[in-house]
Amino acid sequence: MLNRTLYIREMKNSLKLLVIFAAIMTMYVAIIITMYDPALMATLDSFVEVMPELMASVGMQTGATSLLGFMVSYLYGFILLVFPMVFCILRANGLIAKYVERGSMVTLMAAPVRRETIAATQMWVLISGIVILLGYITGVEVAVCHTSFPGELDVSQLVKLNAGLLCLHLFIGGICFWSSCLFSETRYSLAFGAGIPALMYVIQMLANVGGKARDLRYVTFFTLFQPEDLLAGESSAYAGAAILLLAGCAMFAAGIVTFSRKDLHI
Numbered sequence: 001m002l003n004r005t006l007y008i009r010e011m012k013n014s015l016k017l018l019v020i021f022a023a024i025m026t027m028y029v030a031i032i033i034t035m036y037d038p039a040l041m042a043t044l045d046s047f048v049e050v051m052p053e054l055m056a057s058v059g060m061q062t063g064a065t066s067l068l069g070f071m072v073s074y075l076y077g078f079i080l081l082v083f084p085m086v087f088c089i090l091r092a093n094g095l096i097a098k099y100v101e102r103g104s105m106v107t108l109m110a111a112p113v114r115r116e117t118i119a120a121t122q123m124w125v126l127i128s129g130i131v132i133l134l135g136y137i138t139g140v141e142v143a144v145c146h147t148s149f150p151g152e153l154d155v156s157q158l159v160k161l162n163a164g165l166l167c168l169h170l171f172i173g174g175i176c177f178w179s180s181c182l183f184s185e186t187r188y189s190l191a192f193g194a195g196i197p198a199l200m201y202v203i204q205m206l207a208n209v210g211g212k213a214r215d216l217r218y219v220t221f222f223t224l225f226q227p228e229d230l231l232a233g234e235s236s237a238y239a240g241a242a243i244l245l246l247a248g249c250a251m252f253a254a255g256i257v258t259f260s261r262k263d264l265h266i
Contacts, residue, residue, distance in 0.1 A: 001120040003113050010125040014091060018129060021087045025133075026140050028079045033144045036070045067145060067152045068161070072227045076165070077208070081201065081222070084133055084169045089194040091129055092176030095122040096259060097189035119181060119259040123252050126177055130169050138162045161230055164241040168225040171244040172197050174251030181255035181262070221247075 096119070138158065145153035179193035200220040207217035217223040224244050229237035 001117050002124055003117050003121045006113075006118065006121045007125060010095065010122065011128060013094070014125060014129045017087060017091060018133060021083055021133060022136050025079065025083050025137055028083075029075060029137060029140050030144050032074050032079070033067075033071060033141065034148050035074075036067055036149065067149055068154060068157055068231065069228075071141070071158075072161070072231070076161070076227045080137065080165060081168075084130065084165075085172050085197050085201070087133060088126070088130060088169060088173045088176045089190070089197065092126050092173060092180045092193055093186055093189050095126060095177070096180040096255075097183055097186045100184045101186050115260045116256055119256040123177055123256060126173050127170065127252075130173050131166065134162060134166050134169065157231055161227055164225055164227070164230045164237065167241040167245040167248070168222070171221060171248035171251075174248035174255070178251045178255040178258065181259040184262075 141158060142153065142155060175196055176193040179196075180189045183189040183192070200222055203216050203220040204222040207214055207220065207223070221244065224240035226234070226237040226240055230241070
């Protein structure tokens with residue numbers, strides 16, 4: 001259930017956004033990984049201790065004893081959560097809601113293609129973009145680590161970690177896609193598609209600080225992504241990733257059904 005012509009066209013439209021986000025993330029990932037130095041870890045940890053609440057809010061912790069542990073602390077609490085999330089928000093909104101708002105959907109609907117096929121094709125465009133972006137970043141991580149610290153990266157562990165990250169962003173993509181299918185105006189699509197993930201991330205930041213706000217971790221879906229536990233092989237971390245993946249698939253399916261039954265007024 002995919003229209004090849006539409007898919008190719010939309011993937012070309014995704015290219016510019018993918019290049020921009022890939023370039024930004026490459027810069028951050030390369031800079032942070034090359035900062036790793038076991039001899040200077042105490043110095044880096046001291047910066048975290050100066051502003052413990054601020055650093056904890058974005059997942060930065062002290063005491064990393066390995067290269068991958070350092071990456072989890074300094075990359076997987078903010079950089080690799082927020083930038084792919086913004087990509088999901090922008091691209092999902094442009095795939096459905098923007099077409100409807102501008103009246104351009106009439107062009108797609110004029111072709112002998114079912115609504116379900118149009119929605120499914122746009123869904124696969126978004127999923128492909130997420131997979132490409134995270135696959136590219138995984139390659140960058142491997143390349144930078146092997147160049148700067150040969151032999152210190154456990155690639156299989158990194159792949160497992162990023163598989164969990166992919167589940168998280170497919171879940172976020174599901175939220176954004178469903179919102180784009182549900183609303184005919186981009187302001188509402190963005191309000192929900194961007195507002196829900198952004199709010200959940202803010203709640204996660206508050207929960208990371210600890211204290212009385214710690215229980216807020218039960219409110220946000222970001223808690224289901226547990227990098228340290230994934231690396232440790234904890235079953236709860238695998239279950240969290242599976243829940244994110246299944247829920248994301250359900251929301252993508254709901255988006256297709258919603259769009260198929262929607263009154264487009266065209």
